[in-house]
Amino acid sequence: MPAKKNSQVPFIQSLDRGLTILKCVALSQQPVSLGEIAGLLSIDRSSAFRLAHTLRRRGFLACPPGRKDYVLGSSMWTLSHQYDWSNMLVKVAHPELKRLATEINETAHLAIREGKSALFIDSAHATHVIAVAGQTGELVPLYCTAHGKALLADADEPELRAQFGPGPLQKFTKNTITGIKALAKECSDIKKRGYATDESEYGAEMRCIAAPIRIGDQTIVGSIGISAPASRFAREQYSAYGAEVCRVAQRIGKFLNNPDANS
Amino acid sequence: MPAKKNSQVPFIQSLDRGLTILKCVALSQQPVSLGEIAGLLSIDRSSAFRLAHTLRRRGFLACPPGRKDYVLGSSMWTLSHQYDWSNMLVKVAHPELKRLATEINETAHLAIREGKSALFIDSAHATHVIAVAGQTGELVPLYCTAHGKALLADADEPELRAQFGPGPLQKFTKNTITGIKALAKECSDIKKRGYATDESEYGAEMRCIAAPIRIGDQTIVGSIGISAPASRFAREQYSAYGAEVCRVAQRIGKFLNNPDANS
DNA sequence: TATATAAATTGCGTATCGTGCAACAATGAA
DNA sequence: TTCATTGTTGCACGATACGCAATTTATATA
Incomplete structure (x- = not known):
């Protein structure tokens, strides 16, 4: 593949970032802190916070009781189990x-x-x-x-x-x-x-x-x-x-x- | 809980919509068409298309060979298997x-x-x-x-x-x-x-x-x-x-x- | 315990980015 | 063929997500 003939379809930035967070949390064995997320995406902590927050409210991420860093949430569990x-x-x-x-x-x-x-x-x-x-x-x-x-x-x-x-x-x-x-x-x-x-x-x-x-x-x-x-x-x-x-x-x-x- | 004391943290709309799509595709046993997605979220087809597109490029959705509707992609598989x-x-x-x-x-x-x-x-x-x-x-x-x-x-x-x-x-x-x-x-x-x-x-x-x-x-x-x-x-x-x-x-x-x- | 340091969370103005509209292309049905 | 449906792209407006900076909360150090 010589040149990215990447389709011109514009990327939905925030969705893309959210998915990156999801992937990163899933692949990490330890809970991931907000700072790490922000660093990984090179975005401001506040942005990372809001993205993580929506992921959490949707159940794709969760916080271990008492802690404030993130692990995968139950939605991921549910979806992956129900699918054939x-x-x-x-x-x-x-x-x-x-x-x-x-x-x-x-x-x-x-x-x-x-x-x-x-x-x-x-x-x-x-x-x-x-x-x-x-x-x-x-x-x-x-x-x-x-x-x-x-x-x-x-x-x-x-x-x-x-x-x-x-x-x-x-x-x-x-x-x-x-x-x-x-x-x-x-x-x-x-x-x-x-x-x-x-x-x-x-x-x-x-x-x-x-x-x-x-x-x-x-x-x-x-x-x-x-x-x-x-x-x-x-x-x-x-x-x-x-x-x-x-x-x-x-x-x-x-x-x-x-x-x-x-x- | 009488009143939603829902945190004022603003939702990232596009991420939220993307996650909804993900959930809907995962729960549906049949492949989901673009029109259905758009209808479900009450958004324009073009928007649904772009959201689905980013999900697809990230591997969270995929299109069955030859078809143009969506099923869950390999990223979901990967993430859910690697996680404890x-x-x-x-x-x-x-x-x-x-x-x-x-x-x-x-x-x-x-x-x-x-x-x-x-x-x-x-x-x-x-x-x-x-x-x-x-x-x-x-x-x-x-x-x-x-x-x-x-x-x-x-x-x-x-x-x-x-x-x-x-x-x-x-x-x-x-x-x-x-x-x-x-x-x-x-x-x-x-x-x-x-x-x-x-x-x-x-x-x-x-x-x-x-x-x-x-x-x-x-x-x-x-x-x-x-x-x-x-x-x-x-x-x-x-x-x-x-x-x-x-x-x-x-x-x-x-x-x-x-x-x-x-x- | 008090203090310092870092991290998490909130407010806010602005520019970006996502949106809907509308045109276009592709596919399939009649 | 035409018509109808669905997928895809261009574009301009304005909603929205962003970064900055301020505030709160947690953690480490004295």
């Missing part, structure tokens, strides 16, 4: 999903976490006629699928134990990981490597690779990956495809953070 | 929690769902010296505690099966519900009745009552309840205490929606 976010992720990720599918020429999937399962919320098929498991809407276990394990990548052993209980996990195939300890090791490997694999751990004769989609390089909000019959998907391709899947996942994450990005 | 919301719920609910504890004169707890468990995020103790189980930070199973079952109240049988698997659930006491079907029945009863009970289903000799906290009378975001040794908490008190716990839960939910409400 999977649509959002689908919308953002779909072009990438399609690119991935045609590039690798296999089926690509998009999944989110839904309780103890991974839920496929979108897919893009390649030219192959042979349908692959994992239709949109399908729920699969977290601990024995590539998507599921990608979604679990940040979990440590205590967390996994809280999720799945202490007992051994259900065995679907001879490759299924059934021990929590082994699963924790797997997760930390996935986190290092960037992508998760599924060596026929749930469905037989299936290979799958998936990478977690992170916002702000932190919280995992979904996963993207490809799957194919083991016969068509050799183990030697893991590292190459894995890198590609990671790149796509990162791009989606980046786009979620910064919608202005190119393309 | 449990603090928010704690902050809003704590006064009510304390009121409840002193009113009933037992320990009151606040919990949220954390995967397959309920997580206690706050508590208020009464004057009794005898400590009750369920410290803040403790994780307990969803299916055999009052808080857990309150959090599950909206789940139907397929959903429960997806969460817990088909097999029988772990038995902690002689009262623990172990069948999914029975659990589904219990959940639908809870939904009708408004509150969940725990008849020593997890910890022995303990009774507990909890009600789901809902935003917009819909999505369950947490639970509030009281617990006491069975010796101090007779079964006859269920309906009275249950009603009270429901009232408190509703009040918290209402407050989350509308922070301006009377304290």
Whole structure:
């Protein structure tokens, strides 16, 4: 993008500033003081005060009891909970999903976490006629699928134990990981490597690779990956495809953070 | 509050309008057109357009590909995911929690769902010296505690099966519900009745009552309840205490929606 | 406790910025 | 095609949001 061909549509200054405040408060882990807000926007304290005040009266900001600095308010909570976010992720990720599918020429999937399962919320098929498991809407276990394990990548052993209980996990195939300890090791490997694999751990004769989609390089909000019959998907391709899947996942994450990005 | 002693702090009109748009789009299940926005605020279409435009450029709104109406954008997604919301719920609910504890004169707890468990995020103790189980930070199973079952109240049988698997659930006491079907029945009863009970289903000799906290009378975001040794908490008190716990839960939910409400 | 320093909040005049009007473009229906 | 609806841009007026400065409130220091 050589020159900002920014539309001439005038910006509503005060709204823009208000949104900046909102973003800044949301991303800060500590409460934000008025002075910081004013400094950030390079505006007078009084202006910052009035903006923050309207945000507060609308419930988008709030003051911790007794304190006079700002944290996010309940409106943000309410709105974000009532909205069906999977649509959002689908919308953002779909072009990438399609690119991935045609590039690798296999089926690509998009999944989110839904309780103890991974839920496929979108897919893009390649030219192959042979349908692959994992239709949109399908729920699969977290601990024995590539998507599921990608979604679990940040979990440590205590967390996994809280999720799945202490007992051994259900065995679907001879490759299924059934021990929590082994699963924790797997997760930390996935986190290092960037992508998760599924060596026929749930469905037989299936290979799958998936990478977690992170916002702000932190919280995992979904996963993207490809799957194919083991016969068509050799183990030697893991590292190459894995890198590609990671790149796509990162791009989606980046786009979620910064919608202005190119393309 | 007889007269609005509303602070004289002037409202930033355009910011206020922008936030209204945000709220309206978030609450609508369908995409919202420009005309609707303009109508809602009783402003000119051009003004609505410019407000929506700034919201869009900041990522708070977005247009579905090809269409020209608005849905929530990725910024809302990002911000709401990066923020630690449990603090928010704690902050809003704590006064009510304390009121409840002193009113009933037992320990009151606040919990949220954390995967397959309920997580206690706050508590208020009464004057009794005898400590009750369920410290803040403790994780307990969803299916055999009052808080857990309150959090599950909206789940139907397929959903429960997806969460817990088909097999029988772990038995902690002689009262623990172990069948999914029975659990589904219990959940639908809870939904009708408004509150969940725990008849020593997890910890022995303990009774507990909890009600789901809902935003917009819909999505369950947490639970509030009281617990006491069975010796101090007779079964006859269920309906009275249950009603009270429901009232408190509703009040918290209402407050989350509308922070301006009377304290 | 008193005093000093900083931060939050309010009043006010002015220039800016947002607004509505009206013209224009794009889209879709008949 | 025309007509009707909705989205988008130009423009001029005036409401409004801004910064300055004064006042109140909170926090630190002696």
